[in-house]
Amino acid sequence: MTNHIIGGTAKLSSSDLWSALCYHPGFGSDLSSEALPSSLPVGQNSPQICPYGLYPEQLNGAAFTCPRETNKRSWLYRIRPSAVHEPFSILKEGTSQDLSDNWDEIAPNPNQIRWNPYPLPDDKVKIDFIQGLHTLGGAGDTRSRHGMAIHIYACNASMVDRCMYNSDGDFLIVPQLGALKITTEFGRILVQPNEICVIQQGMRFSIEVTGQTRGYILEVYDTHFQLPNLGPIGANGLAAPRDFLSPAAAFENREVPTGYHIISKFQGKLFVAKQFHSPFDVVAWHGNYTPYKYDLNRFMVINSVAFDHADPSIFTVLTCPSLRPGVAIADFVIFPPRWMVQEHTFRPPYYHRNCMSEFMGLIKGKYDAKEEGFSPGGGSLHSMMTPHGADATAYDNAVSRPCKPVKLEDTMAFMFESSLSLALTKWGDDNSLKSMDYWKCWQPLKSNFNPDWKPSVLQDREISSSLLT
Numbered sequence: 001m002t003n004h005i006i007g008g009t010a011k012l013s014s015s016d017l018w019s020a021l022c023y024h025p026g027f028g029s030d031l032s033s034e035a036l037p038s039s040l041p042v043g044q045n046s047p048q049i050c051p052y053g054l055y056p057e058q059l060n061g062a063a064f065t066c067p068r069e070t071n072k073r074s075w076l077y078r079i080r081p082s083a084v085h086e087p088f089s090i091l092k093e094g095t096s097q098d099l100s101d102n103w104d105e106i107a108p109n110p111n112q113i114r115w116n117p118y119p120l121p122d123d124k125v126k127i128d129f130i131q132g133l134h135t136l137g138g139a140g141d142t143r144s145r146h147g148m149a150i151h152i153y154a155c156n157a158s159m160v161d162r163c164m165y166n167s168d169g170d171f172l173i174v175p176q177l178g179a180l181k182i183t184t185e186f187g188r189i190l191v192q193p194n195e196i197c198v199i200q201q202g203m204r205f206s207i208e209v210t211g212q213t214r215g216y217i218l219e220v221y222d223t224h225f226q227l228p229n230l231g232p233i234g235a236n237g238l239a240a241p242r243d244f245l246s247p248a249a250a251f252e253n254r255e256v257p258t259g260y261h262i263i264s265k266f267q268g269k270l271f272v273a274k275q276f277h278s279p280f281d282v283v284a285w286h287g288n289y290t291p292y293k294y295d296l297n298r299f300m301v302i303n304s305v306a307f308d309h310a311d312p313s314i315f316t317v318l319t320c321p322s323l324r325p326g327v328a329i330a331d332f333v334i335f336p337p338r339w340m341v342q343e344h345t346f347r348p349p350y351y352h353r354n355c356m357s358e359f360m361g362l363i364k365g366k367y368d369a370k371e372e373g374f375s376p377g378g379g380s381l382h383s384m385m386t387p388h389g390a391d392a393t394a395y396d397n398a399v400s401r402p403c404k405p406v407k408l409e410d411t412m413a414f415m416f417e418s419s420l421s422l423a424l425t426k427w428g429d430d431n432s433l434k435s436m437d438y439w440k441c442w443q444p445l446k447s448n449f450n451p452d453w454k455p456s457v458l459q460d461r462e463i464s465s466s467l468l469t
């Protein structure tokens with residue numbers, strides 16, 4: 001697909017910029033995009049002189065020698081190479097100071113943890129996306145490129161003449177409140193709550209927001225996100241490749257005499273370098289390494305239509321694999337609206353201890369394991385082998401209601417599930433953000449043990465079902 005946006009952004013009013021966006025569909029596809037006619041060189045990547053006098057620049061998201069299945073790179077044709085900037089220095093101002101990759105800030109905590117909706121900035125103070133970044137926790141190491149982090153963003157102002165890129169890994173961004181207008185080197189992406197976007201390592205982006213804005217970020221250091229294999233599900237199901245959308249090339253040819261700030265997250269710290277032009281000067285690009293977004297409503301839900309609660313891996317949207325087959329550095333899993341039809345079944349999430357870490361967030365509505373206390377914009381963490389499951393009220397409801405078909409509507413919970421044992425930061429461990437009596441939600445669960453129970457009664461699941469319906 002070719003997208004001709006003649007004259008760059010200067011000729012469009014700022015509302016037009018975001019209302020007339022077009023995207024390239026396809027997950028990991030090899031795409032070509034032009035904002036000016038014939039701006040992509042034909043038949044070669046590095047002509048001696050490029051169309052329109054552009055500079056060619058390659059962005060590699062995989063080692064040159066990676067096999068084809070995992071090799072990722074794009075060629076960008078830009079007004080100036082990215083190297084045209086002053087030296088980086090540590091960013092002291094303009095950060096929240098809550099961004100961290102220090103997993104030893106506090107003592108380990110194996111408890112069930114639940115957070116109230118993460119705080120939004122005070123209306124009187126302008127906080128942009130970078131200033132509004134807070135690291136909740138994580139594991140691993142940016143230098144050996146193995147690990148992951150969970151960040152919360154809460155902001156109310158647009159980034160002005162500053163952009164960011166992540167040298168340490170990829171960001172999977174889950175907006176919960178307010179849209180993100182993301183300008184990238186590849187073009188513009190509008191991401192609303194109930195959509196997600198992935199900005200991969202090295203890609204420069206700047207975010208505009210209107211009003212109070214909040215969401216979650218899963219950062220992975222190891223490798224890029226993939227679609228999960230479908231196994232016996234077949235060729236179709238879960239997230240379809242064509243529903244992943246990459247931006248179409250768009251550029252601005254803008255001098256910034258007061259200085260444009262390029263902010264790099266490098267080895268866990270933020271650095272800033274000044275240049276005097278917009279970094280969003282890519283007129284054309286081609287390749288398979290792009291930012292992309294996905295609408296969670298497009299997810300084709302597969303579930304049990306007979307009996308029993310299927311494991312949540314059936315709801316995996318994207319996975320960042322480890323080197324161990326089937327074991328993820330992190331999976332992004334959603335719990336979308338769906339029919340619950342299982343007969344003679346305890347339908348909410350089962351009681352559970354897991355060799356994985358489970359961080360959960362709620363975009364909207366209610367989660368079926370928790371009757372109250374888990375609110376949109378909040379979160380929970382059930383660490384390695386930490387017991388959890390339906391709260392007492394959800395349990396009572398689930399065992400007393402007939403197993404008739406029920407539609408869970410207007411809900412979207414999600415989980416970042418990791419094979420790494422996560423540590424909280426000081427910010428994540430702050431008691432003022434937590435619901436301190438979370439543990440109490442399971443305490444009313446009493447013993448129902450009946451030593452006189454006779455095997456002939458309620459033995460067969462068909463019989464137990466008929467008793468409840």
Ligand SMILES: O=C(O)Cc1cc(O)ccc1O
Binds near residue numbers: 382389
């Ligand atoms: O703990 C959770 O709520 C997540 C979860 C959901 C589910 O349906 C089954 C297992 C599981 O860990």
Ligand SMILES: [Fe+2]
Binds near residue numbers: 352354358382388
């Ligand atoms: Fe769980």
